[in-house]
Amino acid sequence: MNEEEKYSELRKKLRSLPGVRAGKDFESKLFQRIRLVSSEGLSRTPDTRHGRLAGRENWLSNIFKQPMFAPAVALTSVLIVGLVIYFAFFTQSPPTETSTEQTPGIQKQYSTTQLETLKSKVGNLKSETGREFATLDASPVEPPKSRTNFGETVTDIRSKSEKDVMEEQVKTEEGALEKTAGPERMEKMDKLEKTEKKEAPPIEKIEGKLKVDETIRQSVVPSNQNETVGEKQQSDSSGDTTKTVITGKNKKAKKKKN
Amino acid sequence: MPLEKGIELQKLTDEELISSFQAGDEEAYSEIVRRYKDKLSNFLYRYLGNYDDCQDIAQDTLIKVYVSKHLYREIAKFSTWIYTIAINLAKTKIGKKQKFKVLSLNMSDGEDEREFDIPDEAYTPDVDANGKIQDYYIQKALESIPDKYRKLVILRDVDDFSYEEICDITGIPMGTVKSRINRGREKLQILLKDVYEDIKANE
Numbered sequence: 001m002n003e004e005e006k007y008s009e010l011r012k013k014l015r016s017l018p019g020v021r022a023g024k025d026f027e028s029k030l031f032q033r034i035r036l037v038s039s040e041g042l043s044r045t046p047d048t049r050h051g052r053l054a055g056r057e058n059w060l061s062n063i064f065k066q067p068m069f070a071p072a073v074a075l076t077s078v079l080i081v082g083l084v085i086y087f088a089f090f091t092q093s094p095p096t097e098t099s100t101e102q103t104p105g106i107q108k109q110y111s112t113t114q115l116e117t118l119k120s121k122v123g124n125l126k127s128e129t130g131r132e133f134a135t136l137d138a139s140p141v142e143p144p145k146s147r148t149n150f151g152e153t154v155t156d157i158r159s160k161s162e163k164d165v166m167e168e169q170v171k172t173e174e175g176a177l178e179k180t181a182g183p184e185r186m187e188k189m190d191k192l193e194k195t196e197k198k199e200a201p202p203i204e205k206i207e208g209k210l211k212v213d214e215t216i217r218q219s220v221v222p223s224n225q226n227e228t229v230g231e232k233q234q235s236d237s238s239g240d241t242t243k244t245v246i247t248g249k250n251k252k253a254k255k256k257k258n
Numbered sequence: 259m260p261l262e263k264g265i266e267l268q269k270l271t272d273e274e275l276i277s278s279f280q281a282g283d284e285e286a287y288s289e290i291v292r293r294y295k296d297k298l299s300n301f302l303y304r305y306l307g308n309y310d311d312c313q314d315i316a317q318d319t320l321i322k323v324y325v326s327k328h329l330y331r332e333i334a335k336f337s338t339w340i341y342t343i344a345i346n347l348a349k350t351k352i353g354k355k356q357k358f359k360v361l362s363l364n365m366s367d368g369e370d371e372r373e374f375d376i377p378d379e380a381y382t383p384d385v386d387a388n389g390k391i392q393d394y395y396i397q398k399a400l401e402s403i404p405d406k407y408r409k410l411v412i413l414r415d416v417d418d419f420s421y422e423e424i425c426d427i428t429g430i431p432m433g434t435v436k437s438r439i440n441r442g443r444e445k446l447q448i449l450l451k452d453v454y455e456d457i458k459a460n461e
Contacts, residue, residue: 007440007444007447010415010443010446011415011443013392013396013450014396014411014412014415014416014446015415015416015418017304017393017396017397017416018393019296019300020296020299020300020303020304020309020312021296021299021300022295022296022298022299022313022316023313026295026299026313026316026317027291027292027295029317030295030317030320033317033321034321034324037321037324037325
């Protein structure tokens with residue numbers, strides 16, 4: 001190598017340096033220190049002169065030994081506890097989920113399309129028969145609104161569960177819709193009345209409505225011949241009472257029939 | 259019996275001795291101490307420049323070998339392992355020395371100014387007296403060059419280790435080892451050039 005040849009003289013001088021030997025008491029001192037190390041049970045560090053003890057320390061003790069970590073640890077624990085309490089007690093569930101859970105029965109029975117069709121049919125029936133039926137709202141949560149000429153509000157419905165109310169209304173109106181199909185049937189009824197044939201009055205066929213009309217006639221004293229409004233309390237088999245409001249525009253027909 | 263055993267131990271290689279010591283043979287450790295105490299003292303004196311320090315570090319190195327014998331594995335040579343320990347401990351010593359100021363003992367004590375001379379125990383009596391001055395200047399030149407060049411020059415040119423062994427001991431790549439050794443030699447040559455001229459002039 002060129003580098004080796006270039007510094008050959010220097011290398012010779014460095015190699016010719018006298019070798020430094022260990023002291024005479026080197027081994028005795030060494031074994032003395034080894035005995036000290038083995039007696040103290042030090043496993044790794046040879047720094048026995050400084051009196052340091054080697055050993056593993058728990059990481060927890062390292063955290064709590066130093067005083068500057070204590071407030072940080074305390075603050076962290078307080079924050080964690082606060083977060084747990086906040087998420088456990090103060091977070092609220094969204095209202096839409098509970099409303100559906102509370103009234104699952106109604107939702108099952110009444111889908112929006114069904115309610116709309118029922119509404120339209122009731123509306124048609126109302127226009128044809130001249131009677132007003134209890135309105136059926138699409139939202140099952142709201143109770144059905146009904147008014148009477150007597151100024152009384154439908155308070156009994158509120159006592160019942162909304163589910164039962166809706167069921168009864170559907171039953172009555174379904175029955176009404178089945179029996180009173182449309183304008184053709186009404187014409188037939190008029191014809192029948194004119195010919196004075198005793199048929200099963202359309203009112204009789206309407207099971208629910210028949211009872212309601214008869215009881216209204218009995219209980220209500222009309223102030224106006226054209227329009228009367230009566231109330232009827234109808235008892236169900238279950239014992240719950242419902243109020244149905246009927247405006248009697250067809251009272252003339254009934255009177256004639258009677 | 260002990261003499262025969264001693265002779266048998268002298269025939270063993272360094273790796274065989276350490277494996278025997280790992281098995282529990284304390285005599286093997288004694289043989290290791292006998293083999294390496296002078297080598298370590300020489301290297302550490304050339305590196306640190308102080309005899310007391312080199313003795314302390316040499317003892318610390320051998321104590322560490324005693325305590326950590328289970329850490330040695332025959333992947334590398336034993337000499338590589340022990341010199342690595344020695345260099346690391348020497349670096350720590352140098353770092354501590356640089357932190358603390360060195361106070362001179364030539365302090366004035368009131369009216370009487372006394373000078374305290376530390377006895378020079380660096381050379382043993384059997385060393386040739388004529389070479390003492392030259393050796394002194396070489397040692398001073400070695401202490402003058404940076405640490406990263408010094409240890410490599412000593413390992414290569416004083417202790418005669420191969421480049422591969424120096425790479426294993428220091429953990430430095432081969433190219434870096436060679437370049438640093440050459441730079442160290444260059445600096446030494448410049449420093450010693452003036453010294454040799456003065457020596458020749460005096461002669």
